[in-house]
Amino acid sequence: MQQHHSGPFWFPAPAQTLVAWGTGLALVAMAAWFLLAGGMSGGLVDHDRPPPPSMVFTIDVNTAPVGELAQLPGLGPALAARIVEHRREHGPFDTAAGLLDVPGIGPTILERMRPHLRPLGGSEPPSEAVP
Numbered sequence: 001m002q003q004h005h006s007g008p009f010w011f012p013a014p015a016q017t018l019v020a021w022g023t024g025l026a027l028v029a030m031a032a033w034f035l036l037a038g039g040m041s042g043g044l045v046d047h048d049r050p051p052p053p054s055m056v057f058t059i060d061v062n063t064a065p066v067g068e069l070a071q072l073p074g075l076g077p078a079l080a081a082r083i084v085e086h087r088r089e090h091g092p093f094d095t096a097a098g099l100l101d102v103p104g105i106g107p108t109i110l111e112r113m114r115p116h117l118r119p120l121g122g123s124e125p126p127s128e129a130v131p
Contacts, residue, residue: 060118061099062092072116074109095120 011019037044059068061083069080079102086102087093096117099105105113 056115058116058118061096062087062120073112075113079104079109093120 034040057071059072061069066077066080066084069075069083070077072080075083082102082104083099090101093099096110096114098120099110099113100107
């Protein structure tokens with residue numbers, strides 16, 4: 001003799017089987033997408049280490065205003081204002097190395113800025129970008 005279960009089930013038995021199969025199929029589809037998207041090989045986005053930018057912005061330190069200069073790595077509004085002030089007092093920079101004369105800019109900050117600086121008058125050896 002079969003008992004009818006009137007417990008917490010919301011669907012009749014045939015519908016429960018259909019829901020179970022649908023759920024299983026959805027899980028298999030999600031696992032397949034994960035594998036095809038490169039989930040096991042690190043192909044998905046890593047929020048702790050975003051991909052490197054595909055384009056690098058550049059500016060001319062001899063014409064850029066404070067707001068643009070402040071966007072350079074290692075600079076803020078105060079140091080950018082010092083660059084503009086130095087430019088007003090001493091004229092345009094001949095080379096990127098001339099930025100070392102600005103108080104607060106040392107070799108480390110200059111190397112962070114260098115990939116974003118448009119070429120200046122003098123010839124300078126190329127430099128590696130510092131992350």
